Amino acid sequence: MRKESRLLDMEELGKRHPALNNKYRMQWLVRTRQIPIVRIGRRIFFDEKEIDLYIQKNSIPAMEGNIKNG
Secondary structure (H helix, E strand, C coil), X not given: CCCCCCEECHHHHHHHCHHHCCXXXXXXXXXXXXXXXXXXXXXXXXXXXXXHXXXXXXXXXXXXXXXXXX
């Protein structure tokens, strides 16, 4: 069964993903087309699934054995 995707406005996106809560950073990401958006008229929304994929794609995994013991 396929999960329905939701459109989030900037406020909902900031609540769901606190790292994306900065208004000016989000405006820059939208303006430079670095983050996927859905535009309806002049309003901007974010597809929940697309944002999850964007975060996953831009995640940097931790290196194994990079932690110093004690």
